[in-house]
Amino acid sequence: MLTVMKFGGSSLSTVERVANVASIIASGVNDDDRVVAVVSARGKTTDELTKVRDSITAVSVPRESDVLLSTGEQVSMSLLAMKLNEMGHDAVSLCGWQAGIRTNDRYGSASITEIDTSRVLRELEAGRIVIVAGFQGVSPNQDITTLGRGGSDTTAIALAAALHADSCHIYTDVSGVFSANPNVAIDAIKHREISYDEMIEMSTLGAKVLHNRSVIMAKNADVSFEVRSSLTNDEGTKVHRLAPEKTVSGVVCDDHISMVTVSGIDSGASTCRLFELLADNGIPVDVIIRSQQMYNGKGMVSFSVSDTVCIRVVDMLNEMKDELEHDMLMVESGLAKLSAVGSGLADSCTVASIMLSELNKIDIHPRYITTGEIRISVIIPSSKADMAQIILNKRFFGEE
Amino acid sequence: MLTVMKFGGSSLSTVERVANVASIIASGVNDDDRVVAVVSARGKTTDELTKVRDSITAVSVPRESDVLLSTGEQVSMSLLAMKLNEMGHDAVSLCGWQAGIRTNDRYGSASITEIDTSRVLRELEAGRIVIVAGFQGVSPNQDITTLGRGGSDTTAIALAAALHADSCHIYTDVSGVFSANPNVAIDAIKHREISYDEMIEMSTLGAKVLHNRSVIMAKNADVSFEVRSSLTNDEGTKVHRLAPEKTVSGVVCDDHISMVTVSGIDSGASTCRLFELLADNGIPVDVIIRSQQMYNGKGMVSFSVSDTVCIRVVDMLNEMKDELEHDMLMVESGLAKLSAVGSGLADSCTVASIMLSELNKIDIHPRYITTGEIRISVIIPSSKADMAQIILNKRFFGEE
Numbered sequence: 001m002l003t004v005m006k007f008g009g010s011s012l013s014t015v016e017r018v019a020n021v022a023s024i025i026a027s028g029v030n031d032d033d034r035v036v037a038v039v040s041a042r043g044k045t046t047d048e049l050t051k052v053r054d055s056i057t058a059v060s061v062p063r064e065s066d067v068l069l070s071t072g073e074q075v076s077m078s079l080l081a082m083k084l085n086e087m088g089h090d091a092v093s094l095c096g097w098q099a100g101i102r103t104n105d106r107y108g109s110a111s112i113t114e115i116d117t118s119r120v121l122r123e124l125e126a127g128r129i130v131i132v133a134g135f136q137g138v139s140p141n142q143d144i145t146t147l148g149r150g151g152s153d154t155t156a157i158a159l160a161a162a163l164h165a166d167s168c169h170i171y172t173d174v175s176g177v178f179s180a181n182p183n184v185a186i187d188a189i190k191h192r193e194i195s196y197d198e199m200i201e202m203s204t205l206g207a208k209v210l211h212n213r214s215v216i217m218a219k220n221a222d223v224s225f226e227v228r229s230s231l232t233n234d235e236g237t238k239v240h241r242l243a244p245e246k247t248v249s250g251v252v253c254d255d256h257i258s259m260v261t262v263s264g265i266d267s268g269a270s271t272c273r274l275f276e277l278l279a280d281n282g283i284p285v286d287v288i289i290r291s292q293q294m295y296n297g298k299g300m301v302s303f304s305v306s307d308t309v310c311i312r313v314v315d316m317l318n319e320m321k322d323e324l325e326h327d328m329l330m331v332e333s334g335l336a337k338l339s340a341v342g343s344g345l346a347d348s349c350t351v352a353s354i355m356l357s358e359l360n361k362i363d364i365h366p367r368y369i370t371t372g373e374i375r376i377s378v379i380i381p382s383s384k385a386d387m388a389q390i391i392l393n394k395r396f397f398g399e400e
Numbered sequence: 401m402l403t404v405m406k407f408g409g410s411s412l413s414t415v416e417r418v419a420n421v422a423s424i425i426a427s428g429v430n431d432d433d434r435v436v437a438v439v440s441a442r443g444k445t446t447d448e449l450t451k452v453r454d455s456i457t458a459v460s461v462p463r464e465s466d467v468l469l470s471t472g473e474q475v476s477m478s479l480l481a482m483k484l485n486e487m488g489h490d491a492v493s494l495c496g497w498q499a500g501i502r503t504n505d506r507y508g509s510a511s512i513t514e515i516d517t518s519r520v521l522r523e524l525e526a527g528r529i530v531i532v533a534g535f536q537g538v539s540p541n542q543d544i545t546t547l548g549r550g551g552s553d554t555t556a557i558a559l560a561a562a563l564h565a566d567s568c569h570i571y572t573d574v575s576g577v578f579s580a581n582p583n584v585a586i587d588a589i590k591h592r593e594i595s596y597d598e599m600i601e602m603s604t605l606g607a608k609v610l611h612n613r614s615v616i617m618a619k620n621a622d623v624s625f626e627v628r629s630s631l632t633n634d635e636g637t638k639v640h641r642l643a644p645e646k647t648v649s650g651v652v653c654d655d656h657i658s659m660v661t662v663s664g665i666d667s668g669a670s671t672c673r674l675f676e677l678l679a680d681n682g683i684p685v686d687v688i689i690r691s692q693q694m695y696n697g698k699g700m701v702s703f704s705v706s707d708t709v710c711i712r713v714v715d716m717l718n719e720m721k722d723e724l725e726h727d728m729l730m731v732e733s734g735l736a737k738l739s740a741v742g743s744g745l746a747d748s749c750t751v752a753s754i755m756l757s758e759l760n761k762i763d764i765h766p767r768y769i770t771t772g773e774i775r776i777s778v779i780i781p782s783s784k785a786d787m788a789q790i791i792l793n794k795r796f797f798g799e800e
Contacts, residue, residue: 015455049475055415056479057486064485067478067493071471075449078467079456085464086457093467097497098542119542142498142519 002124003028004165006038006134006156010173011230012076013043022083024171024233025129029089034124036163038134038156039080041072062107066136066146070096073133073152081131091129094119096136097144101155103137109148110137112155115162132159150211157214161221168225169236170210175229176237177202177209180251180393184386189397191250192235195243195343198250201375205339206254215239247344248351248396253389255336255382256307259287259368262317263300264327271301274317274324281316283309286337287370287379298327302368304337304379336385339377340392352376358395362387402524403428404565406438406534406556410573411630412476413443422483424571424633425529429489434524436563438534438556439480441472462507466536466546470496473533473552481531491529494519496536497544501555503537509548510537512555515562532559550611557614561621568625569636570610575629576637577602577609580651580793584786589797591650592635595643595743598650601775605739606654615639647744648751648796653789655736655782656707659687659768662717663700664727671701674717674724681716683709686737687770687779698727702768704737704779736785739777740792752776758795762787 005028007021021037028035041049049069077093084091096103100116123130134152137145147154153170160168177199180188196219203212209227218225224240265271267290278285287304305313310331317329345351352369355376359366366378380388405428407421421437428435441449449469477493484491496503500516523530534552537545547554553570560568577599580588596619603612609627618625624640665671667690678685687704705713710731717729745751752769755776759766766778780788 018456052475052479053482056418057482059482059486061482061485064478064481064493067481067495068475071474074471074474075452075468078464079452081464081467082453082457082459082461085461086459093464095467095544144495 001033001167002036002163002165003033004036004038004156004160004163004168006152006168006170007040007230008152008172009040009043009045009076011171012039012080017230018076018079018083021171021230022080022087024230025080025084026087026089029129034129036120036124036130036132036159036165037080038132038152038159039073039076040134040152041069042076042079045072045075063143066107067144069146070133070136070144073135077131077133084129084131089129090127091131092123093131093133094123095133096155097138097142099130099132099159101132101137101158103139103145103147105139105141105143105145107145110139110145112137112147112158115158117162120159120163150214153210153214154217157218157221157223157225160225161223168223170225170227171230172209172227173229173231174209174227175232175234176227177207177239178250179397180389181207181253184253185251185390185393187398188393191237193238193240193243194249195245196239196241197374198243198246198341198343199239201339201341201372202250202252205252205337205341205375205377207250207252245344246342247348248340248342250341251389251392251396252339252341253336253385254306255385257304257335257337257379257382258307258310259302259304259332259335259379260310260313260317261300261302261330261332262324262326262328263330264298265301265324267299270324270326271299274301277316277320278313281312283313287368287377289368304335304368307333334382335379336382337377338380338385338388338392339375340396341375343374345374345376354395355392358391359388362391364388401433401567402436402563402565403433404436404438404556404560404563404568406552406568406570407440407630408552408572409440409443409445409476411571412439412480417630418479418483421571421630422480422487424630425480425484426487426489429529434529436520436524436530436532436559436565437480438532438552438559439473439476440534440552441469442476442479445472445475463543466507467544469546470533470536470544473535477531477533484529484531489529490527491531492523493531493533494523495533496555497538497542499530499532499559501532501537501558503539503545503547505539505541505543505545507545510539510545512537512547512558515558517562520559520563550614553610553614554617557618557621557623557625560625561623568623570625570627571630572609572627573629573631574609574627575632575634576627577607577639578650579797580789581607581653584653585651585790585793587798588793591637593638593640593643594649595645596639596641597774598643598646598741598743599639601739601741601772602650602652605652605737605741605775605777607650607652645744646742647748648740648742650741651789651792651796652739652741653736653785654706655785657704657735657737657779657782658707658710659702659704659732659735659779660710660713660717661700661702661730661732662724662726662728663730664698665701665724667699670724670726671699674701677716677720678713681712683713687768687777689768704735704768707733734782735779736782737777738780738785738788738792739775740796741775743774745774745776754795755792758791759788762791764788
């Protein structure tokens, strides 16, 4: 039995937590049971390194930034290996380049292209516990790269696939995947299992468990994994292909949303150009509403963006006024995107109506609604987001 | 022209100092002039990493300790490369394993076995400034190693040899090699040049400029180098083979010395066994005085050790009492070893007498005196060490 375990930065932030993680790993090791553990940088290390970097220069030098940031995992992996050695286990830590994590050379958001497992396998055969630095790899030119957001989860899932691991445990600070944010809806239920697609939608729509990029990789490689808490080590949520279909598997909320409305814009070329621009600038747009009733073939288009990029979008659109020839820009902030996700949604006509009637009861009348294969999202005032989550969680999961 | 420059941790400890080092490097780069810079960990980084390590475990795991400590140089090299890029220079940082610094696998005090310069040469040919992490390398098994004390100087000198560099500048926080400690003897003179052997003796005997290990390497590879201050970048002291012979080149003082006296010990086998034991435990012994006048062929032996290992030596001798069969142990602490070093000393009979008569003037009557090829050392109370340095510096260098 080979288990790949992944531990996030908060699981390693103190001396006690490093010892706790070492115990979890040790409990997974037996005569025939081997563990490969993937670790992130401890606590706030990455933020601190970023701060030091920014004190030196405001110029971005992506190659060197990756050299700097990759030290964070190197520190945590060596400390964890020391702790395991102290406990009498033979443990060895490996950087991305040592563990054969090969990537392209897109510094700061590199993708894994291949894993050369020879060193890891050699260490496992020698009976050692292998600790691998997450979030980092090595380019064809032997340069250090980092994988960008969600990087350590991606490392764990790619390693589990390459090593044909029997199981993969992603340890986080939550104990699994819930029907709603358990900090908001205290009666949210923990799923025992969930499908890749549901997990991808929930990650994309705001659930903070893992990054959707790593779940997409798990789906593509068909690597089932379990989300657990490193603090309790209780059974968590298994994410896999064969999870039973659920009409609704979760209510997810992203409460940092703005709607941008561009009016008096040509519904043809200019609107296309607008979304081209957003895509070129790497700005993800979700809910899009068009209305075309105006004169001269001109109309109105509204779209939702995350608060963090909103100012950039407005600046960009103002700069492009000559090209897009729009009349007016309008921004609504303080909004939340509330979504219901479920693999059975495609076959159910009732979820949208239930959702709207429940929201109506608490006096929420969403103006923007959008649907996908397995989700329905509404834009509501973020001041009412918590209450909406509680009431929808109760309606969909309260009977169980 | 290729120059290898080495910058110590204090030269990189603040944002301003990183910028200053970047300027020194930049000033060495021109159409045909290239620079390879070797850097240490910033300021107190290594101490901080050691503290984190010790908070996790008291057990020594040398392989993992090297993984941890090597992050210190990785941080400084990436920051320096960023700064140079900001200034418009194409700079690239390389870890030990990337720069081809191959070592044996003696973790914590590895020796460089070979340097594969291909990557560094490729970067230089592409017109880049190359920043190399000092103090670290890679073992035959592709594991990270550190070189131990004086490691970054050793990296710089080994690189200068392997690259056939035209010059090698070791930047420290002193501006060169002085005839005495300039903090104590304010009229100490700075040498413009000095021989390897004199530099080795002075480093061994307590001058804090560089570690003797790196000077020995420079001598063996015949790599001449210059010691400079990164704060002034004035001309420093050139250390090379052909430096003109000087009767006395410096007065050096190590003021953390203890004398251990073992009395009633067999002058034959037991005394041999005693020094064997000290050697096996890696304890360097310097001044040794024997007297043999006692009964039964038993005698007395005194030797000087550094204060830091004194307690270990006493414990060791007490444990070995049954084997060594000595009567008594005596320790004198609070001593200093004052040495005069000079390549011309071998041919001069006067230095010892001048030294003793000068010390006599200030009422110092050393009981222990030892001489080497190019040095004379006396053991004196450390309370009088400063005054002795001042008076000897004045006597030997005051006329110049």
